[in-house]
Amino acid sequence: MRDILPEIERWISEGEEIALATVVRAIGSSPRPVGAKMAVTRSGRMAGSVSGGCVEGAVFEVALAVLETGQPRLVRYGISDEQAWDVGLSCGGTIDVFVEPLVRKA
Amino acid sequence: MSGEIFSALRQALHEEEAVVSATVVSGELLGAKFLVFEDGRTVGSLGSSELDAAVRADAETFLKSGEAAIRSYHLSDGRNVEVFLEAHLPPRHLVVIGAVHIAIPLVAMAKELGYRTTVIDAREFFATRERFPHADQLIVAWPDEALAQIKITPQTDIVILAHDEKFEDPALHVALRSRAGYIGAIGSRKTSEQRLERLRRAGFSEQELSRIHAPIGIDIGAKTPAEIAVSILAEIIAVRRGRIGQPLRPAKTSPAAVSGDGG
Numbered sequence: 001m002r003d004i005l006p007e008i009e010r011w012i013s014e015g016e017e018i019a020l021a022t023v024v025r026a027i028g029s030s031p032r033p034v035g036a037k038m039a040v041t042r043s044g045r046m047a048g049s050v051s052g053g054c055v056e057g058a059v060f061e062v063a064l065a066v067l068e069t070g071q072p073r074l075v076r077y078g079i080s081d082e083q084a085w086d087v088g089l090s091c092g093g094t095i096d097v098f099v100e101p102l103v104r105k106a
Numbered sequence: 107m108s109g110e111i112f113s114a115l116r117q118a119l120h121e122e123e124a125v126v127s128a129t130v131v132s133g134e135l136l137g138a139k140f141l142v143f144e145d146g147r148t149v150g151s152l153g154s155s156e157l158d159a160a161v162r163a164d165a166e167t168f169l170k171s172g173e174a175a176i177r178s179y180h181l182s183d184g185r186n187v188e189v190f191l192e193a194h195l196p197p198r199h200l201v202v203i204g205a206v207h208i209a210i211p212l213v214a215m216a217k218e219l220g221y222r223t224t225v226i227d228a229r230e231f232f233a234t235r236e237r238f239p240h241a242d243q244l245i246v247a248w249p250d251e252a253l254a255q256i257k258i259t260p261q262t263d264i265v266i267l268a269h270d271e272k273f274e275d276p277a278l279h280v281a282l283r284s285r286a287g288y289i290g291a292i293g294s295r296k297t298s299e300q301r302l303e304r305l306r307r308a309g310f311s312e313q314e315l316s317r318i319h320a321p322i323g324i325d326i327g328a329k330t331p332a333e334i335a336v337s338i339l340a341e342i343i344a345v346r347r348g349r350i351g352q353p354l355r356p357a358k359t360s361p362a363a364v365s366g367d368g369g
Contacts, residue, residue, distance in 0.1 A: 001194055002119055009116075020107070024131055024190040025176050035174035035192050072137035098131050098190060102107055 004039050007047035012103055017042040019063035020102040023050050027078070028093035039102065042067050050097050051077070062099045072100035111139045114149045115194070122196035124261060126165040128152060131176060132188035144169060144259070152189065156181055161189055168193040170260065171347070197222050198261050198287075200342075203249045203277045204268035205232035208292070212265065212335040214240045219339065221263075226252040228273065249277035258284035263342050265322065266291040275304060282314050288345050290319035290338060324351040 011018055023036045031052035038048040038056065040063035050059055055077045062075055078094030107115075111127075118125040123143060130138040130152050140158055141149040142165035151158055160179050168174075174192035181187065200216045202209045205227035213223045217240045224243040227233040233244045245252040249268070258264070264281045268274045269292055281289045282305070293301065298320035305315055323337035324344065344351040 001115070005116070005119055022129075022190070022192075024129075024174075033174075074131050074136065096131075098129065100107055100129075100137050102112060103109075 001037060004037055004048040007045075008039050008102070011039075011041055011045065016045070016103065017067050017105055018101075018103040019066045019099055021050055021059045021063055021097050021099045023095050024074070024098045025096035026093060027095075030093040030095050038063075040064070040067075051095060055095070055097070059097055059099065062097075066099045066101055067104055070101055070104055072098065074098050107137075107139055108150065111141060111150045114141055118143065119194060124169050124193065124195045124259065126168045126191055126193050128161045128165070129190045129192075130187060131190045133185070135187070142169075152187070154181060157187060157189070161191065164191060169195070196259070196261055198263065198346075199224065199256075199259075201226065201253070201256060201258075201262060201264045203227075203252075203264070203266045204270075204273060204292075205229070205234075205237065205244075206267050206269070208331040208334050209267055210237060211332040212267075212338060213238055215332075215335050215339055219343075224256060226277075227268075249273055250280050253277060253280040253284075258286050260285050260287045262286045263288035263346075264290070265338060265342075269293060269297075271301070271304065274301070275308075278305060278318070279308065282310055282317065288319065288342050289317050290322040290341065292322050293320060295321060319345070 008018060019040045021038045023032055023034050026034050032050055036050050038046060038050045038059060040046050040060055042064065046060065049056060062073060066073055075097050076094065077097065115125065115127060126142045128140040130136055135153040138152045139150045140152045140161060142162050148162060152161060157179055164177060168191050172193045172195045176188050176190050179187045179189060198221050200221045201224045202212060203226050205225050209225060213225060216223050222242050224245060225233055225238050225241045226245045226247065226249055228248050230246045233246050235244065238244060264286045266274045266277050268277065274291060278291065291301065301320065302315055319341060323334060324340045326337050328334045328337040340351060
């Protein structure tokens with residue numbers, strides 16, 4: 001959280017709506033530890049990462065949906081080793097990412 | 107995350123106060139949040155006082171370890187709730203009393219481990235920027251006066267290298283009354299025993315004195331200042347993680363046990 005707080009605070013001062021994604025569980029090897037965070041604004045800005053590049057695109061879409069509905073979501077990304085290079089995690093691990101609205105206009 | 111909880115979390119991060127955030131990640135209360143601060147203060151709720159109490163009790167472990175993980179809670183109404191607990195800790199702070207030779211590699215290595223570092227010595231020729239280019243803070247003052255200027259929390263590790271009772275005793279008096287995560291003092295077994303005797307006479311209990319790691323460090327046969335710094339930092343890490351500091355290889359496969367000649 002500390003690592004992306006400066007960006008989040010700048011975005012707040014600019015009136016952005018922000019969703020926060022957090023790795024809450026990692027099964028097998030994962031590129032980022034549990035607790036790793038990524039913030040996404042409704043206007044499309046991003047800070048931090050949850051996987052080292054593999055699932056950020058998918059998390060970005062979920063974050064926009066979460067800002068739309070205001071409802072948090074838990075999403076699992078799990079990819080077999082053979083598929084790993086096609087989509088998802090290049091290391092073949094499984095991660096659960098919790099995505100929640102952080103700042104949202106009523 | 108509600109505005110109230112996010113502002114409380116932001117404030118804690120800015121003020122370098124340790125806090126655990128707990129988030130429900132399963133079931134109908136998905137997203138409910140609860141913050142537990144070092145002093146036991148809480149903000150928010152996970153929707154059940156039973157769950158809040160259980161999480162609050164577990165938060166203490168997370169505040170100590172600095173970890174993040176999901177815990178399952180079985181409530182008396184039969185529900186099973188998964189909660190993500192995450193510690194948000196300020197950077198660890200190494201306070202070194204005695205700007206002696208060993209302190210130089212100790213501070214440099216601690217910096218590499220992500221520590222904020224403070225070096226304290228009453229002698230201005232010792233606590234210089236030239237000797238300690240890596241130190242975040244140099245304080246030229248008596249240890250007890252200097253420690254009074256520092257916020258000592260469970261994230262603070264205090265290493266006393268002064269090797270002189272007129273420096274180390276005042277420092278230990280302050281350290282033992284603080285919530286420091288680690289207190290270590292350099293010196294031989296004999297010096298350490300004499301130090302304990304002085305502190306006993308000063309009124310400290312055996313339980314209080316058991317917090318002092320002395321002779322300081324893990325036994326790796328350290329001789330040079332840099333090796334002693336490794337030994338001290340290894341002990342600090344082990345204490346933080348609740349380990350005693352042994353080889354990871356199982357004891358029965360050690361060369362001595364296998365060959366039988368003991369080297």
